[in-house]
Amino acid sequence: MTPRPAAFAIPGDIATLTGGYIYERRLLEGLRGLGHNMQHLILPASFPDPTSDEMGQAVAALEAVDPARPLILDGLVFGAIRTEGLARVRAPIIAMIHHPLALESGLSAPRRAYLFQTEWDNLRLARHVLVPSPHTKAILTGRYDVPDDRITIATPGVDPPGPARERAAPPLILSVGILHPRKGHDILIDALAQLADLDWQAVIVGNPWDATHAAALAGQIDRSPVGARVRLAGRVPTCELERLYAQASIFALATRYEGYGIVFGEALVRGLPIVSCRVGAVPDTVPPGAGLLVPPEDAGAFADGLRKLLIDPTMREGMALAALAAGRHLPDWTGTALIASRVIDGLQG
Template identity: 30%
Template sequence: MILHVTTELEPLRCEGELAKWVKGVVEKRGGKILLLGADGRYELDGIEVVGAGATPNIPTSDVVERAFLKLFASLAEVPYRLDPREIDSIEGHEWQGALVAYLLALRLRKPFVYSVYTTETERQGSGVVAESIKSIEAFLAREADFVMARRKGALKSLREQYGISREKLFSDPSGNEASTPERSELKILQVSWEYPPHLIGGLGRAVTHISAGLAKLASVYVLTIGLPGRVVDEHRDNLHILRVDPFTLKSTGFVSWVYCFNFLMVAKALSSNLRPHIIHSHDWLTAPASIVLKHLLKTPLIITMHATEYGRSRGSILTPMQRQIHYWEWRACYESWRVIVCSESMKHEVIKAFSLPADKLLILPNGVKLSELDSHTPLRGERDRYALPWEKIVLFAGRHVYDKGVDVLIEAARIILSRRRDVKFVIAGDGPMRFHLMWLASVYGLGEKILFTGRLSDEELYRAYKLADVVVIPSRYEPFGIVALEAMASGKPVVASRVGGLSEVVVDGETGILVPPGDPEALAQAIETLLYDPVLAKKMGATGRRRVEELYRWDKVVRFLEKIYRRVHEEYSVSSWLTLFDSVSASN
């Protein structure tokens, strides 16, 4: 039996000619219909129609974003609505239906047929949306076992634009099945958009250390994106890195780009025949793929919320992008067996933002790999790169965005330098505010006293900590503050804002000084206190190092995380979670 996947079907959902065309094809070929964006079950002239579930009612910017939103919502529902036992092949009608059909065909190990009525080239579309659709159509045509041109114009376009032969045949559906992985040990799938060499902030570094540590205790698979020209899988003992090319499909904007690589992540996981015991997702950027894999593979999902849009926007969720991000953050928390946060502050934020029960959340702080940090000592003459011999070094490291409060530090630097000139402010990192901050320093006449280094490698940053006299973290919003940990582990005193996780990591008066966020006067006074009293600064640095050794080592964090995984897997093993896909064996 053929499963037809479509967004339109006469008379149930009619938005254009496609509804009539699909009905005609189904009447001739027979089968069952999966109708995207619809609820309920129907019978249409003797043919069963299964609604895949309503699309979330949140604003989107264009048809591509809407299509992927519909895809992820549908695939999370299909295992509970569709019995796959009699399905022999899966046919996707037009590109929106074919996206869903392709992933279902991968999961069920069935031939995938791509039915094309018109192409974007034929429709003479132009602009970023049209280019995105063309790339999706080309991808589907390449991946299909068989491409069915339903109209003459489509046939010509497929041949000339995409180089697809009309004679493209089904592959043997019974051959070369991948073997089922052994389940003798715990298998964990980490899903993250950050992983080396693609690192943006603390999230990627956390996933890197967690995965490396867990690989000593379990089999770990990391599903992530690669950089242009560096999309290569890696396999090292129990650690397997699976990468997708996030630019395979052309996107219309940031959100649709996220949807595109999430789609490719689902395809990669299914084609790799992954069968993990636990799926661990990190933040909203991989939530769509993680939720779909949870339901298609019937595997418990855990989410770590490293930050929230609610927190970043101070509770103001207004734009279409914010509403989509907020939706996926809520949906991921709702779908997850457990929600992990990095601090008590983040726990309260997540409960307030998503109305979660407190017993669903677990606090698991980030950590530091002390041996790695200790192995990097400053190179001979390296201090000269940052400051003159007589200058004290005040270091900031982080993204140049509003929430990090670098502008507040520049204001504080202006105050300090009006009273003493033996201080050099070193600002490491990069971000969208970098040129504005450089302009601000120039306007204040501080160009020689504030050094913007750009992004430092981990090794350079670890050495920079040891060269600094004070490390400053003037954030307006900070769920945790990994820089504070690394500075403390380097034996340096910290001046930080009394916000979020920073107020838990830094002990005021013992490992550093906490100040009100957005207050340059208080920030300047705290920095000067430590610069004027090197004995106090050294004492705070030593206390901070001991605190990290006791509470924030990655090996301790990883061991606790493994216990969480095993507890969730035990709970899952005795649960009554059932789907209609249970009739499909694990190897299918």
């Protein structure tokens, strides 16, 4: 059977370096590789906070999609687009929900309530929903009353690791995540300040998604008693990131919430023990033997987790082996695309 033509609507630059954009770029490429004629719709980059004109542009672009093409709609748009506009779209809608927008960090109560209601109403219009994790599926069935059979989990794929391990000395603590409050880099920096008595170095890699927050992190490092040992690298080329993964001894992300967390898969396939937080999908993504999970918003607990791994090389190596074993069971990106392909081809209408 010839794979069904479809469309994928994504706001802004698909090459943006965040987990969600990486996932959607690889999914689009994978679906094309499987033979789907994929129309890529570029919607305004301002979602989920578009102007009125940008909202109108997005609705018009979605209305113009051929009703014979199932339409995968990115969650930044799906969760914020006006319901009355979405209701005019003739193509069958597949919502791509990484995590509900109403769960984002730092929202005011009225904004959170607005996003929840918009997502709730828009989910009534979706023919199917793609999610990256069992955690996100559980939220949609439990809080948004989406029927179980209308949700499919398409776990993000991983690529094979790059260069062979060449662990740096002193041990390198690597954190990878956009410079945004939700990623908890501020908590990590506070935790590192409590480890001044140990020998280590740290690098934080991430696209400066929130310029104000990125500047605040730089100032926090400058004021830290261990600031000379912490490098805020920002966005780096792929080859540099691969080099850092190869040199790292510990992967650390003090996240406040994750709908999945692609970087955890990247750490697992590279055999990195993980220190992170017991929030969102992290406990489902990081196997117990491969990492230490602590409460969120607790720099002291995070420092304790890092300290255990830094002072105990045997524990660190055991977790590294467990990470490698877990990484071998993660899907590749073709597997992720195959799951989405079955959803597209199985959709009626």
